[in-house]
Amino acid sequence: MKIAADKGQQAGKHEVKHNWLKQNGHELLELPLPVGDYIEITEAVQSVIDRRGDKLKKMDFMGVVKVSVDTKKDLQEVVGNIQGKSHARFRDECILAQQNGIKLYILVEHGGKITSLESVKDWKNPRQFLYERKIRKEFGIPKGTDFQTEVAELKSHGAKIVRGPTTGEELYKAMVTMQEKYGVEWVFCDKKETGKRIVELLGGISSEKNRQYFK
Template sequence: MSDGKIHIPARRKQPVDDQMVVKVTPEAYNALVDIYNESTLSLKQIAINAGIQLVILVEHGPDIQSLEDVWFWENPRKHEVRWRMVNGKREKYVVSAKAVDGNQLYKSLCTIRDRYNVRFEFCEKKDTGKEIMRILSGGGR
């Protein structure tokens, strides 16, 4: 970086379109971090300028197909009730009363999506390999 240019080592050049996924070497990643640390731009702005977007692939059943479906998700731990013995008496308690429900999770994911330009993709466990290949080959939804 002494000549003012960014040198990112690559095996061969590949054209980048709007939905292309670019794999970078550890050296290129470290160069990007250096640029970020020396820049007044946010990491989101640097990524947008470079055409980079983080994609998070979420494995779930057929009932969750999009981010909006997360709103209706019911966390099984939220309302799970168990019994325990306290001073010789049976007492009912909620396993995880503070567990996140679908509404809270949806709001958090939307904040991450909007604040950091992250794309969430959803698939069933049986389709995970196929979806990873589609995303890495630049396929969008």
């Protein structure tokens, strides 16, 4: 399969998946992509590349790209995309894909027990520990007591407590909303499997050679 990787990706952070793709017979080119990080270079896409040459711009692919895969290194990055400073950019990309008939898969390379959208509910945000430690110290909450109960009690007496980091439950609900509203699809994998998952999602498992990787 001939695959285009977005040339806007940060250098040096994608070697594992890119090496897997090259080692397993897939040709990888860097091109400006309208949405996502990876697309298949179909005949229609190749014709745009040939026609535009060095004048190629990402919007030239609108109308010929049908599927794109966007990768996220972990759930912490997803938090930033949905509830952080990069929310507007991420939302606009989802809308752009939706309006132009592009199926956008968002492949989260978190690994471990995060294997489905449902499993995001059980995610423990690593920032929660630091937050709890700070609040316990600030308000004199004893160690060993239930943190949420103590915080609720303090708030009932008028204490102003800064909101904590996003929980797994909150992130799950936000991701479901994005999926339902914009038609994106969340997919999950371990980092060492990202390359073959990209091929699978782009539809490149028709040959016997590729099919063996997805048994």
